[in-house]
Amino acid sequence: MNSTITAEPRLSTYEKIRLTRSAHRATASDYIRHLFTDxxxxxxxxxxxxxPAIVAGLAHLFDMPVTVIGIEKGKDAYGRMNRHFGFVGPEGYRKALRLAKEAEKFSRPVIFLVDTQGASCGKSAEERGIGEAIAENLFxxxxVRTPTLSLMIGEGGSGGALALAVADEVWMLENAYYSVIAPESCASILFKDxxxxPEVSDYLKLTAHDLYSMEVVERIVEEPESFAEGELLDTxxxxxxxxxxxxxxxxxxEDTDRLLAARYEKYRKIGRYPIYGAAAKKRRGWFL
Known part of the structure; x- marks a missing residue:
């Protein structure tokens, strides 16, 4: 099984979005249980x-001590209510930042597992400073002076996802999405419908293949045919x-200063779309 794929997607954009919302899809807790020990x-x-929407802590990736920070949606109705359906509040983002800074102190790499439709937008979240919490994480x-990697395992909705995706590398599962807005919300705003x-989702360019072509993510991770427990999932x-x-x-x-400089440049160049040159045509041909 290849870890990086560039072949044409097998599903339509909206089919992928619906797939990321399936109750049968692996959540952050499943990844933590399979990938890490201790x-x-x-x-x-x-x-x-x-x-409770953020599940985070210390673990080992083989023999490497790491800090793991994931957005957990839950699976059944009770679990999703208990996890706030993955809508992270200000205390969740502040918990994530606290653990990232602790990882920096002890030189532990940080792995983020992102799966959310967006940050909590209720009255109580606003009162406790959700905007400030997201902005502080971005900054x-x-x-943070330790290696960081963000893995998009399902939905990547707006600033709620971006607040845990400022990292040295961002990887996406092939059917995950990462967007400034959910397609249903976009359609409601643009067309009142x-x-x-499904029509709007194609224009948002939110799939792993779209974002890889724009150099927003570094790797597309091929998914198993099923996330059910068994040999396919274990492999x-x-x-x-x-x-x-x-x-x-x-x-x-890597030298830490060089790592930080590369991280800074990675995000500074997002949105710069060269329209000339063979390299641009090869990698970003869809909008030329």
Whole structure:
């Protein structure tokens, strides 16, 4: 099974979006259980409380101590309600940043597992500073002095996802999406008709293949045919763990100042779309 794929997608854009919302898809807790050993969950932002939408703690990736921070949606109705359906509140983002800064202190690589339709937008989240919490993560994670890697395992909705995706590398599962807005919301705004979401989703360029072509993500991870427990899932997780270990080992050997400079430039160049040259045509041909 290849870890990076560039072949044409097998599903339509909206079919992929629906697939990411399936209750049968692996969640952050499933990845933590399969990829890591000795996981010890940590709680609280040391300001207000704990956010169950963020599951985070210390673990080992083979023999490498790491910090793992994931957005957990839950699977059944009770689990999703308990996890706030993956809508992270300000204390969740502050907990994530607290653990990332702790990882920096002990030189542990950080792995983010992203799967959310967006940040919490309720009255209480606004009162506790959800906008400020997201902004602080964007600023601080850009300069945290330890290797970081963000893995999009399902939905990647707007600033709620971006707040855990400022990293040295961003990988996406082949059927995941990463977008400034959900297609249903976009269709409601543009056409006053959420039923036009399948049409709008193609224009948003939110799939792993779209974002790889724009150099927003570094790798597309091929998915197993099923996320049900069994040999296919075990093979997928074993390969993913090996790939993560290899990449984080490489990043750990990089000079820290050079790592930060590359991270800074990675995000500065997003949105710069060259319209001339063979390289641009080869990688970004769809909008030329």
């Amino acid at each position: 996981f010890t969950e940590l709680h609280g932002d040391r300001r207000f409380g704990d956010d 601080e994670l850009g300069t 959420p039923a036009r979401a 997928f997780m074993d390969k993913l763990a090996s790939d993560l270990y290899g990449k984080l080992t490489h990043l750990s050997h």
